[in-house]
Amino acid sequence: MTTSASGGPAIVVEGLTKSFGSVQALRGIDFSVERGTILGVLGPNGAGKTTAVRILTTLVRPDGGTALVEGRDVLREPDAVREIIGLAGQSAAIQEELTGRENLEILGRLYHLPKQRSKERAQELLERFELLDAANRPARTYSGGMARRLDLAASLVAEPAVLFLDEPTTGLDPRSRNGMWGIIRDLVSGGTTLLLTTQYLEEADELADEIIVVDHGRVIAAGTSDTLKDKVGGDVVEFGVLDRSRLGAAADAVAELSEVAPMLDPEEAVVAVRVGNQGSKAVVQAVRNLDAAGIETTGLALRRPSLDDVFLALTGHQAAEEEASPKRRRRRRRGAEPEPTRQQGRGR
């Protein structure tokens, strides 16, 4: 459960629907976000994440339902909502010909801050986002990570109480992504409420206090990262097989540990088997069986299920099915079921 010293929800969404022509982007979603916390909206492309963000930021009118941001109705009082929100969308919405400083100062003026205050605010943000060295260079010379930082800084010019980040790290290299995560954590520690959409399960796991999983315009699951993982049912024993040709034999050797067939990743020569709450007992058994079968492994570990496993269990398809996710790897379960994406390089 969320533990925050807040007084009620900052965002309340009820029964939101939206269609574009014959496409139902949202089929009635409900959720709320406690003040000062991060909600991760997780889902594949086309799930309706961006539509939800666009409705909450007053860019699109919903067909039905209500959405309140700090008690202000996005439909009836869009101007009042605009005064307390910040938005950073999927692309860096900055003016490339202008310098980083000019970008921020002009936004300050458009937020109707006094001229002097606009300058000060730009300076503060440039310092905070480590852009001072590049402050007087046209933004077109910025790297992808710098451009995203400037874009995020731009969304903070007016010190919004509620911030919306639509896939803030899509397209960033791992190093920039880690930097971005640090910045986002700091923001919320300052009291900002944050709604963040992502296709990266890892990202929701890292940042969000609560997660909702969205698929085909519906919320199909909600809870903390841990409660979602519990839904999948227990831990996973995973190991690599030294001799690729013995992958099948390895899977057979551990098949008795679970009612569910082991999953194979032929490319990486990895076997994973779901072992419920058998934990270390299962590990010992797996080692024995593999030893008896004369199979050499490259590292054997017990891991908690990843959000990939969760998504597969909930939807029957991968989160990143349509996406060319940089971390995507293929794994085949012995049987006809669809395959999960393997998650690696987790921070926690």
Add this chain to the structure above:
Amino acid sequence: MTTVATPTRPAAAGSHHPGAWSRFRWGVADGLTVTKRNLIAYTRTPALLVFAVIQPVMFVLLFRYVFGGAIKVNVPGGYVSYLTPGIIGQSAAFASFGTAVGLAREIQKGVVDRYRSMPMARSAVLVGRLTADTLRMILTVLVLLGVSAAVGFRFHNGFWPAVGMVGLAVAFGVTVCAVSAYIGFAIRDEESVASFGLIWLFPLTFVSAAFVPVSSMPGWLQAFANNQPVTIVIDEMRSLALGGPLALHAWESAVWLVGILAVFLPLAVRAYRRV
């Protein structure tokens, strides 16, 4: 119960219930801020300045010295007198290229989304773009006048009609910019707008009295050329510059320009709202 210090925005706190006057003032201020932003961007985009200045100048020189000898006209001062109002009108129309491409690009990059999620005037993006483009267009027109004068163009009708010609050229350019703004908002894709969004400008400006007398075209083409707004506006500019009947084309020009604006400005505003 614990209370959280919610960050508040000091300066915008008063804009919750704006009166009409304050809304107008902010509208002007926001429009000017966006104008300034666009002008800074122009000064840093040499390609755009080339497009705005050097290309029209090349047109003047090419038409004056390459085609000019073959085109027979009956106006005081010869072809250069005939050409200058035409090329100024055409260049003013082509200035709208930047309007459509610039707006489409802002939408594509998400800049417009950010603006629309802010408590600023809705009109600012369009006003700022049209104002900046008008200023750029005036620069183009003045450069063209200078170059044309250097290659032999003279006003033959006195000072105020000359000012009137420049004013009409700019009004014409602004009108075409309004059409382009609608196209930019409607297509929303920079590359598409750049490659075919303004292709209609070519037949419209070339099948007109801008460069050659309409009487030299085949009959079926004359029917179009004689009755389309570019010819009407450029004929009026020519009368202002060189002397000639003013009244008829003045009315027709005004009706065309006001009519086009009346249709396309609301369309552009509507397309902007629906972005």
